[in-house]
Amino acid sequence: MAEKLRLTAVGVGPGDPEWITVKGQRVLAEADVVFAPCSEGAGESLALQIARPWLRPGQRVVTLPLPMTRDRARLEPAWQAAADALVATLGAVAAERGGAHGAYVVLGDPLFYGTFAHLWRVLADRHPEIGVEVVPGVPAFVAAAARAGRPLATSSQRVAIVPAVYEADERSLADLVANFDAVVMLKVGRALARVRAALGRLGLANRALYAARVGLPSERVALGLESVEEDEAPYLSLVIVHREEKP
Numbered sequence: 732m733a734e735k736l737r738l739t740a741v742g743v744g745p746g747d748p749e750w751i752t753v754k755g756q757r758v759l760a761e762a763d764v765v766f767a768p769c770s771e772g773a774g775e776s777l778a779l780q781i782a783r784p785w786l787r788p789g790q791r792v793v794t795l796p797l798p799m800t801r802d803r804a805r806l807e808p809a810w811q812a813a814a815d816a817l818v819a820t821l822g823a824v825a826a827e828r829g830g831a832h833g834a835y836v837v838l839g840d841p842l843f844y845g846t847f848a849h850l851w852r853v854l855a856d857r858h859p860e861i862g863v864e865v866v867p868g869v870p871a872f873v874a875a876a877a878r879a880g881r882p883l884a885t886s887s888q889r890v891a892i893v894p895a896v897y898e899a900d901e902r903s904l905a906d907l908v909a910n911f912d913a914v915v916m917l918k919v920g921r922a923l924a925r926v927r928a929a930l931g932r933l934g935l936a937n938r939a940l941y942a943a944r945v946g947l948p949s950e951r952v953a954l955g956l957e958s959v960e961e962d963e964a965p966y967l968s969l970v971i972v973h974r975e976e977k978p
């Protein structure tokens with residue numbers, strides 16, 4: 732029975748449910764159980780909301796609580812508990828049906844800055860009997876470029892992708908812009924004011940693209956960071972800056 736447990740991580744894209752792949756849609760519709768990570772105290776996971784239109788009526792959904800923290804001492808047991816709960820759920824289905832297939836929904840792409848990589852490691856350690864596959868998804872920065880109608884990179888251009896919260900000082904940004912034609916900054920959040928000031932001093936703020944909640948009804952895409960008055964961006968926001976005016 733054990734080898735009959737399967738899990739597919741499905742990247743559901745950053746917001747618009749129609750950005751999911753055909754394969755991801757099929758896996759969701761066919762899965763015995765859909766698993767969704769959820770942060771403590773938050774409402775329904777955004778990945779699950781994006782996946783909802785593709786689920787069968789009455790399809791079983793199990794949420795796996797994961798704390799919103801970088802504290803490994805809290806995260807590791809939470810990942811272990813999530814892995815154990817996931818395998819126990821699939822095992823119970825398999826006991827009745829002879830096999831079980833779960834789909835685990837992930838915002839954007841499953842292996843690009845997400846918790847799925849950690850969960851996969853823990854699953855492989857604790858439950859090597861489960862077969863895991865990944866269906867890629869549209870990452871938020873790719874969708875942001877599409878919504879803004881601005882190329883990310885052409886021909887031999889170099890692109891850097893960084894988490895803004897760790898790279899928002901002027902020196903780091905100056906180095907990045909010196910070495911790359913385009914810099915994508917994720918996890919802007921509280922770093923927005925610092926990013927805007929640093930890019931302003933580098934003379935680049937007016938050509939930086941700000942994209943928040945891309946693909947969602949509250950989407951905001953703006954060219955020029957000066958037009959973004961807030962000092963703090965929502966969690967779902969990113970900045971893309973090109974060294975040259977016309978990328």
Ligand SMILES: C[S@@+](CC[C@H](N)C(=O)[O-])C[C@H]1O[C@@H](n2cnc3c(N)ncnc32)[C@H](O)[C@@H]1O
Pocket residue numbers: 745746838839840841842843844845869870871872916917918919942943944945946947966967968969
């Ligand atoms: C933990 S990372 C997850 C990335 C995701 N796996 C992907 O492939 O895009 C979270 C960061 O992705 C970016 N992000 C994800 N969804 C977004 C959206 N709809 N609009 C803008 N940024 C988004 C933000 O920078 C956010 O802080």
